[in-house]
Amino acid sequence: MRKTVTIEPKQKRSQRTRERIFRVAAREFAAKGLAGARIDEIAARARINKERIYAYFGSKEEMYRDVLVACYAKAASNQRLQTLTSADIPHMTGIIIDTFFEIHRRNPEFWRMLAWENLDGGKSLRARDWESIRGAYIRPLEALYGEGQTNGVFRPEVDFNTYVMLLFAATYFYYSNRITMSRLLNLKLQREEVRRQVEAQFLAILDGGMAASRQR
Amino acid sequence: MRKTVTIEPKQKRSQRTRERIFRVAAREFAAKGLAGARIDEIAARARINKERIYAYFGSKEEMYRDVLVACYAKAASNQRLQTLTSADIPHMTGIIIDTFFEIHRRNPEFWRMLAWENLDGGKSLRARDWESIRGAYIRPLEALYGEGQTNGVFRPEVDFNTYVMLLFAATYFYYSNRITMSRLLNLKLQREEVRRQVEAQFLAILDGGMAASRQR
Amino acid sequence: MRKTVTIEPKQKRSQRTRERIFRVAAREFAAKGLAGARIDEIAARARINKERIYAYFGSKEEMYRDVLVACYAKAASNQRLQTLTSADIPHMTGIIIDTFFEIHRRNPEFWRMLAWENLDGGKSLRARDWESIRGAYIRPLEALYGEGQTNGVFRPEVDFNTYVMLLFAATYFYYSNRITMSRLLNLKLQREEVRRQVEAQFLAILDGGMAASRQR
Amino acid sequence: MRKTVTIEPKQKRSQRTRERIFRVAAREFAAKGLAGARIDEIAARARINKERIYAYFGSKEEMYRDVLVACYAKAASNQRLQTLTSADIPHMTGIIIDTFFEIHRRNPEFWRMLAWENLDGGKSLRARDWESIRGAYIRPLEALYGEGQTNGVFRPEVDFNTYVMLLFAATYFYYSNRITMSRLLNLKLQREEVRRQVEAQFLAILDGGMAASRQR
DNA sequence: GATGAATGAGAGTTCATTCAT
DNA sequence: GATGAATGAACTCTCATTCAT
Numbered sequence: 058m059r060k061t062v063t064i065e066p067k068q069k070r071s072q073r074t075r076e077r078i079f080r081v082a083a084r085e086f087a088a089k090g091l092a093g094a095r096i097d098e099i100a101a102r103a104r105i106n107k108e109r110i111y112a113y114f115g116s117k118e119e120m121y122r123d124v125l126v127a128c129y130a131k132a133a134s135n136q137r138l139q140t141l142t143s144a145d146i147p148h149m150t151g152i153i154i155d156t157f158f159e160i161h162r163r164n165p166e167f168w169r170m171l172a173w174e175n176l177d178g179g180k181s182l183r184a185r186d187w188e189s190i191r192g193a194y195i196r197p198l199e200a201l202y203g204e205g206q207t208n209g210v211f212r213p214e215v216d217f218n219t220y221v222m223l224l225f226a227a228t229y230f231y232y233s234n235r236i237t238m239s240r241l242l243n244l245k246l247q248r249e250e251v252r253r254q255v256e257a258q259f260l261a262i263l264d265g266g267m268a269a270s271r272q273r
Numbered sequence: 274m275r276k277t278v279t280i281e282p283k284q285k286r287s288q289r290t291r292e293r294i295f296r297v298a299a300r301e302f303a304a305k306g307l308a309g310a311r312i313d314e315i316a317a318r319a320r321i322n323k324e325r326i327y328a329y330f331g332s333k334e335e336m337y338r339d340v341l342v343a344c345y346a347k348a349a350s351n352q353r354l355q356t357l358t359s360a361d362i363p364h365m366t367g368i369i370i371d372t373f374f375e376i377h378r379r380n381p382e383f384w385r386m387l388a389w390e391n392l393d394g395g396k397s398l399r400a401r402d403w404e405s406i407r408g409a410y411i412r413p414l415e416a417l418y419g420e421g422q423t424n425g426v427f428r429p430e431v432d433f434n435t436y437v438m439l440l441f442a443a444t445y446f447y448y449s450n451r452i453t454m455s456r457l458l459n460l461k462l463q464r465e466e467v468r469r470q471v472e473a474q475f476l477a478i479l480d481g482g483m484a485a486s487r488q489r
Numbered sequence: 490m491r492k493t494v495t496i497e498p499k500q501k502r503s504q505r506t507r508e509r510i511f512r513v514a515a516r517e518f519a520a521k522g523l524a525g526a527r528i529d530e531i532a533a534r535a536r537i538n539k540e541r542i543y544a545y546f547g548s549k550e551e552m553y554r555d556v557l558v559a560c561y562a563k564a565a566s567n568q569r570l571q572t573l574t575s576a577d578i579p580h581m582t583g584i585i586i587d588t589f590f591e592i593h594r595r596n597p598e599f600w601r602m603l604a605w606e607n608l609d610g611g612k613s614l615r616a617r618d619w620e621s622i623r624g625a626y627i628r629p630l631e632a633l634y635g636e637g638q639t640n641g642v643f644r645p646e647v648d649f650n651t652y653v654m655l656l657f658a659a660t661y662f663y664y665s666n667r668i669t670m671s672r673l674l675n676l677k678l679q680r681e682e683v684r685r686q687v688e689a690q691f692l693a694i695l696d697g698g699m700a701a702s703r704q705r
Numbered sequence: 706m707r708k709t710v711t712i713e714p715k716q717k718r719s720q721r722t723r724e725r726i727f728r729v730a731a732r733e734f735a736a737k738g739l740a741g742a743r744i745d746e747i748a749a750r751a752r753i754n755k756e757r758i759y760a761y762f763g764s765k766e767e768m769y770r771d772v773l774v775a776c777y778a779k780a781a782s783n784q785r786l787q788t789l790t791s792a793d794i795p796h797m798t799g800i801i802i803d804t805f806f807e808i809h810r811r812n813p814e815f816w817r818m819l820a821w822e823n824l825d826g827g828k829s830l831r832a833r834d835w836e837s838i839r840g841a842y843i844r845p846l847e848a849l850y851g852e853g854q855t856n857g858v859f860r861p862e863v864d865f866n867t868y869v870m871l872l873f874a875a876t877y878f879y880y881s882n883r884i885t886m887s888r889l890l891n892l893k894l895q896r897e898e899v900r901r902q903v904e905a906q907f908l909a910i911l912d913g914g915m916a917a918s919r920q921r
Numbered sequence: 922g923a924t925g926a927a928t929g930a931g932a933g934t935t936c937a938t939t940c941a942t
Numbered sequence: 943g944a945t946g947a948a949t950g951a952a953c954t955c956t957c958a959t960t961c962a963t
Binding site: 502503514537538540541544666 | 925926927928929
Binding site for chain 6: 528540
């Protein structure tokens with residue numbers, strides 16, 4: 058009904074304002090989700106007039122989507138997995154786990170945005186958004202994994218998809234369910250030393266389980 | 274306990290009404306979370322008056338907590354893991370994975386409530402709630418796991434906590450991140466046949482990785 | 490997107506509330522149009538909570554439409570033109586003018602709602618709304634007019650449509666443009682005596698102009 | 706008058722900018738009225754900065770008034786009625802109707818501005834504005850009408866004011882209520898051929914009704 | 922106990938107008 | 943003089959909760 062054009066600021070002051078809004082919005086959306094976040098709150102925290110949000114982002118939904126995309130992009134800005142070579146195949150599982158843990162550690166909003174998105178039915182990203190992420194971050198790993206299977210490093214009967222899913226799961230879950238798991242298992246998962254220990258043991262299990270030469 | 278016999282039917286009707294509200298509320302809260310759920314919607318779907326909700330449950334928050342507790346209880350009502358004996362230790366990993374998958378399959382709201390709760394900071398359950406869950410469902414497994422380590426079935430350097438966390442992670446993640454994973458990896462995770470395949474491969478990896486005799 | 494069910498009140502108190510809102514809204518919409526009317530204002534003047542308006546009427550637009558329909562209906566509630574018989578044909582023009590003037594006099598919001606609607610592109614009423622008005626109020630007059638033409642009372646070359654349009658125009662315009670005309674012609678059109686005089690002269694002209702026997 | 710020659714081009718550009726704003730504003734105000742018009746929209750369509758509007762016109766209200774005055778002036782720029790002579794008296798009614806129809810046809814915003822103004826209580830024009838319009842456009846016609854009455858062309862008992870009001874009414878109404886009338890009478894009043902037909906019949910009635918020799 | 926009516930405090934969004942560069 | 947950035951007040955609409963019958 059209404060044609061909202063998202064403005065790209067042309068002055069430096071405005072650039073800063075936009076970024077300030079964005080940072081605050083990212084925190085707010087990560088913390089409370091699309092439904093729970095409050096425009097008033099974002100405006101107040103960013104110390105700007107509400108109207109600016111609409112001028113810059115169009116609507117709450119559009120701003121949320123912008124934040125979501127940026128959050129994924131920021132998480133993906135970690136280049137480590139894109140520079141792996143065939144030589145890294147033997148230690149690939151460890152590198153991936155370590156990188157995933159690092160991504161979560163440096164982007165505490167990442168798992169939250171993923172969680173909101175999944176709870177919400179994942180309607181914010183378009184097919185081509187996913188296609189581009191897949192192309193940049195999944196495909197290279199898939200190629201190396203295939204190579205590893207051929208070379209006898211990875212078990213041939215385990216699909217690449219299952220493999221990465223399990224690595225994603227382990228690292229994501231550690232953060233996403235930290236609270237309930239800490240309480241259920243009486244642990245202090247928020248402690249970095251605990252995390253390192255868990256990481257080492259995860260690796261031990263997964264590395265052992267993935268080795269082609271050690272199958273039953 | 275009851276004073277007159279004629280009160281009984283009234284109590285029963287009241288009970289049924291309460292349960293109807295409860296069922297609807299559970300669906301609503303699972304679908305939209307505490308913030309997103311609407312009292313109006315629950316009342317309409319349960320075909321009762323809003324005011325009744327307050328009479329029965331006090332407030333939205335209290336009703337949410339009730340739903341949450343019941344959801345955990347329902348998920349925990351699966352008794353399979355509580356009846357395991359020493360004889361099951363060799364197949365324990367497979368049994369746990371299978372049970373967890375089954376719990377998620379039969380309680381589609383379970384992962385959602387967990388997710389809302391974690392996103393919300395997990396303030397709904399008290400320490401003793403957790404203690405009781407831990408006592409009933411975790412302790413027995415922990416005992417068997419220890420036995421397995423002693424018997425050389427499980428690797429001694431892998432903690433029980435890490436072990437169950439990984440099993441929780443794999444099964445939870447499959448459901449909680451089904452949407453984004455399906456898109457990222459171009460899969461159809463909602464298909465039961467895919468799920469079975471993934472389960473088998475998860476088991477292959479984890480079973481292989483947990484076996485004490487196969488450590489590096 | 491949203492399913493708004495217009496509630497029809499079931500209690501007497503609520504019936505009165507709804508009517509109070511409606512009366513105030515009718516005044517407000519007539520005075521300021523759909524765009525200019527303010528929900529806050531209506532609520533305040535009706536001494537009710539804003540939310541009641543949405544509960545009863547769904548939205549501003551729907552309430553406007555309700556008011557519009559009621560306004561037309563009220564104007565049309567004048568039954569005089571529906572009870573005319575063949576015997577009235579010779580004085581029909583005078584009766585119509587008089588009735589139209591009376592309708593405007595008794596429904597000061599009528600020309601205003603018509604004016605808003607025309608300025609707005611007339612999107613509030615559906616085809617079948619018009620069809621029903623046409624059936625009830627225009628058709629009977631049309632039949633008499635045809636009879637009058639056959640009997641030589643009305644000029645055969647003047648269409649019924651043109652005839653009524655001119656009668657509508659004269660009476661509507663007197664009210665709708667009273668302000669600007671008063672200023673342009675330096676008159677006091679709001680005075681009832683002036684109106685009566687104008688009515689008499691309008692009739693003189695139109696009656697003379699419509700007489701079949703006096704054509705050039 | 707001007708101090709330096711080099712200022713001229715600047716003034717001209719400024720003048721052109723002002724005129725561009727003005728044209729856009731006229732369309733916007735005619736279409737949506739004072740309340741409905743949007744400064745943002747006007748600025749965007751005129752491709753200038755909002756602030757310029759305030760620099761040139763002071764405020765929305767003042768700009769509206771300017772537009773209104775210009776709209777009346779433009780409609781009045783039709784000189785045909787000012788050049789009538791005594792010789793035209795016999796055909797005066799037809800000439801006036803024709804001219805009024807033409808004015809509306811060439812100034813589609815005219816009836817709209819009149820309508821907004823009347824709905825708004827007509828507070829935009831001052832007494833002397835009306836006096837000047839009356840002097841230029843009404844007085845000459847009034848004089849001819851008086852002459853026509855003396856000469857037996859117009860009926861003595863019909864005031865000039867009533868006479869012009871009816872002509873105004875017929876032509877104005879045709880445009881102002883075109884939408885609702887088209888729907889009510891199931892006509893296509895927007896078609897030029899229909900308009901011509903209606904004009905002819907209006908003239909037949911009014912001319913017949915005004916003729917002094919044919920009174921009852 | 923059960924129903925419909927009412928409320929108050931917000932929520933997202935818009936807009937005329939002014940500021941700063 | 944011209945542009946983009948910012949503001950404050952309002953506007954429509956919503957929702958958890960309470961009142962009254």
